[in-house]
Amino acid sequence: MADATISGGMPAGREARPVASGPVLAADGTPLKASLARSLRRQKARALLLIAPLLLFILATFVLPIGDMLFRSVENRIVGDTLPRTVAALREDTAPVPGEPAFVALYEDLVVAEEYKRHTQLGTRLNYEWGGASSLFRGTGRAVARFGTDVYTDQFQDADPAFEDGAQWAAWMADEAVRAALPETADAYDAWAQFTTEVGNDDPAEEEPGDMVYAALHRDLSAGAQPPGLPAVDVTGFETVSIKELLIEEDDAWGEPEIWNVLRLYAPAYTPGYYLNAVDLQKDLDGVSVRPENDRIYVTLFVRTMIMSLVITGTCILLGYPIAYLLASLPMRTANLLMILVLLPFWTSLLVRTSAWKVLLQQQGVINDILVWAGVVSDANRLVMINNQTGTIIAMTHILLPFMILPLYSVMKGIPPSFVRAAKSLGANDWTAFWRVYFPQSVPGIGAGSILVFILSIGYYITPELVGGTKGVFISNRIAYHISTSLNWGLAAALGTILLAVVLLLYWVYDRLVGIDNVKLGG
Amino acid sequence: MTITKLMGSAALALLPMAGAALAQDAAAPELPACENCADSMVIMSWGGAYQNSQLKAYVEPYIAATGITVTWDESSNEAIAKLRAAQEAGNMPFDLVDVEGPDAQRACDEGLAVEIDHDEVLAPGDDGSAPTEDFGDSIINDCYLPQIYFSTTFGYRTDVAEWNGATPDDICDVFDIEAFPGMRSLQASPKKNLEWALICDGVAAEDVYDVLDEDGGVERALAKLDTIKDSTIWWTAGAETPQLLADKEVVMGSTYNGRLFSVIAEQNQPVEMLWDYQNFDFDGWIVPAGLSEDRMNRVMHFARFATDTQRLADQAKYIAYGPARASSQPLVSTHADLGIEMAPHMPTNPDNMKNYLVNNIEWWADNQDEVEATFQNWLAQ
Numbered sequence: 001m002a003d004a005t006i007s008g009g010m011p012a013g014r015e016a017r018p019v020a021s022g023p024v025l026a027a028d029g030t031p032l033k034a035s036l037a038r039s040l041r042r043q044k045a046r047a048l049l050l051i052a053p054l055l056l057f058i059l060a061t062f063v064l065p066i067g068d069m070l071f072r073s074v075e076n077r078i079v080g081d082t083l084p085r086t087v088a089a090l091r092e093d094t095a096p097v098p099g100e101p102a103f104v105a106l107y108e109d110l111v112v113a114e115e116y117k118r119h120t121q122l123g124t125r126l127n128y129e130w131g132g133a134s135s136l137f138r139g140t141g142r143a144v145a146r147f148g149t150d151v152y153t154d155q156f157q158d159a160d161p162a163f164e165d166g167a168q169w170a171a172w173m174a175d176e177a178v179r180a181a182l183p184e185t186a187d188a189y190d191a192w193a194q195f196t197t198e199v200g201n202d203d204p205a206e207e208e209p210g211d212m213v214y215a216a217l218h219r220d221l222s223a224g225a226q227p228p229g230l231p232a233v234d235v236t237g238f239e240t241v242s243i244k245e246l247l248i249e250e251d252d253a254w255g256e257p258e259i260w261n262v263l264r265l266y267a268p269a270y271t272p273g274y275y276l277n278a279v280d281l282q283k284d285l286d287g288v289s290v291r292p293e294n295d296r297i298y299v300t301l302f303v304r305t306m307i308m309s310l311v312i313t314g315t316c317i318l319l320g321y322p323i324a325y326l327l328a329s330l331p332m333r334t335a336n337l338l339m340i341l342v343l344l345p346f347w348t349s350l351l352v353r354t355s356a357w358k359v360l361l362q363q364q365g366v367i368n369d370i371l372v373w374a375g376v377v378s379d380a381n382r383l384v385m386i387n388n389q390t391g392t393i394i395a396m397t398h399i400l401l402p403f404m405i406l407p408l409y410s411v412m413k414g415i416p417p418s419f420v421r422a423a424k425s426l427g428a429n430d431w432t433a434f435w436r437v438y439f440p441q442s443v444p445g446i447g448a449g450s451i452l453v454f455i456l457s458i459g460y461y462i463t464p465e466l467v468g469g470t471k472g473v474f475i476s477n478r479i480a481y482h483i484s485t486s487l488n489w490g491l492a493a494a495l496g497t498i499l500l501a502v503v504l505l506l507y508w509v510y511d512r513l514v515g516i517d518n519v520k521l522g523g
Numbered sequence: 524m525t526i527t528k529l530m531g532s533a534a535l536a537l538l539p540m541a542g543a544a545l546a547q548d549a550a551a552p553e554l555p556a557c558e559n560c561a562d563s564m565v566i567m568s569w570g571g572a573y574q575n576s577q578l579k580a581y582v583e584p585y586i587a588a589t590g591i592t593v594t595w596d597e598s599s600n601e602a603i604a605k606l607r608a609a610q611e612a613g614n615m616p617f618d619l620v621d622v623e624g625p626d627a628q629r630a631c632d633e634g635l636a637v638e639i640d641h642d643e644v645l646a647p648g649d650d651g652s653a654p655t656e657d658f659g660d661s662i663i664n665d666c667y668l669p670q671i672y673f674s675t676t677f678g679y680r681t682d683v684a685e686w687n688g689a690t691p692d693d694i695c696d697v698f699d700i701e702a703f704p705g706m707r708s709l710q711a712s713p714k715k716n717l718e719w720a721l722i723c724d725g726v727a728a729e730d731v732y733d734v735l736d737e738d739g740g741v742e743r744a745l746a747k748l749d750t751i752k753d754s755t756i757w758w759t760a761g762a763e764t765p766q767l768l769a770d771k772e773v774v775m776g777s778t779y780n781g782r783l784f785s786v787i788a789e790q791n792q793p794v795e796m797l798w799d800y801q802n803f804d805f806d807g808w809i810v811p812a813g814l815s816e817d818r819m820n821r822v823m824h825f826a827r828f829a830t831d832t833q834r835l836a837d838q839a840k841y842i843a844y845g846p847a848r849a850s851s852q853p854l855v856s857t858h859a860d861l862g863i864e865m866a867p868h869m870p871t872n873p874d875n876m877k878n879y880l881v882n883n884i885e886w887w888a889d890n891q892d893e894v895e896a897t898f899q900n901w902l903a904q
Contacts (some may be wrong), residue, residue, distance in 0.1 A: 059879070117632065118634075121633060127893060127896070132893060134892035134895065135890050294900060294904070297903045297904060350747065364771040470903065473903075484604045485601070485895075
């Protein structure tokens with residue numbers, strides 16, 4: 001390609017070239033610069049095409065899910081989507097416990113949400129912020145269907161039978177003049193007609209509207225509306241009910257400021273709430289405060305994850321270094337044989353290895369049996385080595401050890417034995433020759449192994465879950481719990497994002513301290 | 524509510540019927556044709572012994588009669604999470620989902636499961652009774668197709684030297700570290716543990732949920748659990764307690780009664796049941812919302828067959844759980860392989876239910892989110 005555009009036949013080009021200063025031209029008369037750029041672009045496109053499958057794969061399975069996770073950790077549209085009228089009403093009404101209009105809005109929102117069965121999801125969501133929201137929304141959702149608002153329905157229908165007729169209602173609500181005169185009724189009717197069509201699969205024109213439509217009509221008429229075409233009804237003598245009182249009667253919590261604060265705080269479509277929750281903080285009206293003591297667990301878990309990962313990395317270095325040294329200094333044949341022993345557990349299923357540790361470590365397990373038999377511990381005082389931090393550290397050290405040995409080994413293989421011999425011939429004893437000459441050259445291997453082991457262990461899930469009990473689990477176990485059991489995906493996403501950020505931060509610190517150039521995976 | 528019903532079925536379960544065994548073998552499934560039905564199904568269940576009882580009692584007979592393919596998904600532990608994720612993705616891979624009572628309630632409340640007209644979908648009892656009468660109180664909500672009731676109860680090892688020959692016969696012995704030293708295993712969930720803790724803290728069984736509703740009620744139960752927290756291994760899968768008991772890792776532990784039955788009767792471990800205040804719960808099917816018409820037809824066709832009188836009675840041949848139909852009770856006979864009478868091992872055997880609790884599904888459906896969060900934080904601290 002390149003030879004086609006960048007002409008090799010200079011004499012031909014020379015004739016076409018202007019005598020004065022101008023762009024260098026290619027054989028076809030285009031400027032050489034543009035021609036070159038085009039050819040490079042084409043080359044890049046071709047290279048891109050080659051890596052396209054991998055790129056798409058990574059985009060689809062890695063970048064997009066992580067992006068989705070980041071989005072989920074701040075996304076909070078459920079409040080505004082489920083309670084749109086309430087959110088709007090609360091913008092107007094800033095009293096700790098709002099007045100009747102906000103309660104009316106809440107009532108209508110809940111009637112709609114109950115039809116779509118969204119109120120329970122909202123309750124679950126708000127329960128993350130305020131314990132009690134879930135049962136509040138479930139209970140109230142059940143109650144709004146049989147609310148006392150049917151007094152309006154009955155009174156309107158007694159006043160004129162036309163109010164019972166679904167087709168008549170549909171005709172009124174199709175009339176722009178009526179809609180303009182009765183804004184609240186039109187809104188309530190539209191919501192009712194929508195869920196009647198979508199959820200009940202019924203034709204609204206054949207159904208008698210729900211109670212909330214009559215309640216809205218009563219409000220419109222009480223406010224002095226004079227809709228054209230509707231039967232004249234004098235609503236002044238009507239028996240009325242207060243929806244605020246009805247809701248508070250259903251559950252006292254509606255009469256307290258807490259739930260309204262939560263609704264105000266979590267009305268926006270995006271929230272930092274999950275992140276605050278993930279570091280044991282909470283949002284309140286004055287800003288941010290620390291959660292009550294028995295709710296604080298995440299900082300402890302993050303710290304525990306860090307410390308235990310460091311300990312595991314440390315034990316891996318202590319155990320892996322001598323093995324790697326031995327492998328590197330033995331003759332090739334023997335070293336390869338021993339290498340198989342290192343790799344063998346690597347090829348065994350993770351679950352099998354973890355379960356094997358259970359058998360070894362438990363109180364009636366192999367190790368305790370041997371210790372009791374040897375008289376090291378008495379039968380009554382068998383060691384507790386599993387379902388705690390000890391269990392996690394032992395099992396994970398074993399599982400992650402190859403990740404330490406392999407980079408160490410390949411770095412050590414690259415250290416010429418002549419260096420140590422030279423040091424010794426210059427008068428160093430064994431220790432000095434090792435410590436001053438050999439060890440510094442193996443540090444890049446330690447670095448690589450440590451990064452691998454530390455980052456792997458920080459996100460480990462299955463081994464702590466199986467052998468860690470309650471005290472030996474990591475933050476990742478908590479993330480899994482929120483993904484699969486509590487279904488608090490927002491919090492799980494926030495915890496995951498924080499974990500990712502911590503790893504990146506540590507990587508950066510490591511780069512500043514040790515220098516990532518000093519890390520070698522191979523000789 | 525369900526108590527009278529369970530008592531009634533217990534009495535029935537005691538009456539062994541001579542003709543029952545004959546009737547079972549003779550009952551080759553006769554199925555009505557299924558029109559516009561999918562030819563495969565994905566069933567979510569619990570795996571292990573329970574799923575096996577479903578396979579033997581009605582899935583294999585159904586496959587034999589219809590020739591469809593059935594795929595199992597063993598994730599009923601995470602049923603609600605899986606259903607929510609599937610619904611959010613707009614692609615429902617499951618056709619029928621086996622869940623416990625409270626999860627059925629949650630799925631129904633959240634619109635994850637379709638509502639069902641029980642009298643239309645389910646088969647009448649073999650005595651001609653309408654399904655809603657035959658199942659009675661075990662139809663806990665509009666979405667739920669009942670299968671069995673089970674209980675969560677304790678098993679203990681009979682060879683613990685430190686107990687000096689004493690054996691626990693009271694639920695509160697679980698909380699008595701002095702008299703019955705050793706590790707316990709309890710479910711890593713507030714359900715049932717809180718009730719037992721309150722009973723052993725002096726609350727009368729009928730007041731348990733009232734106390735839990737009070738301010739500080741949950742904390743009171745947790746304080747009682749604190750007394751054995753350091754001697755407890757927490758399980759998440761029903762198979763863990765039997766394993767821990769067999770390994771001598773724990774001296775007593777809670778799990779589903781059918782799992783303990785298999786440790787005792789099938790594996791002959793030195794383990795006994797502690798039936799005191801066993802806690803009854805329901806297990807059954809829900810049909811996820813959003814199935815296409817042919818899949819829905821297939822599921823309903825299968826569900827009608829799988830919950831009929833004979834099939835539910837057959838299931839009890841493989842696992843010690845009580846069929847949810849009153850008309851199935853007299854047909855419960857002997858274990859399919861061991862040949863032992865199943866009735867004495869049923870949680871509804873009167874000897875086993877001198878004291879018992881019935882899991883309050885509504886209370887748990889309403890309060891699970893709050894209490895679960897509190898409990899998990901307590902566990903993590």
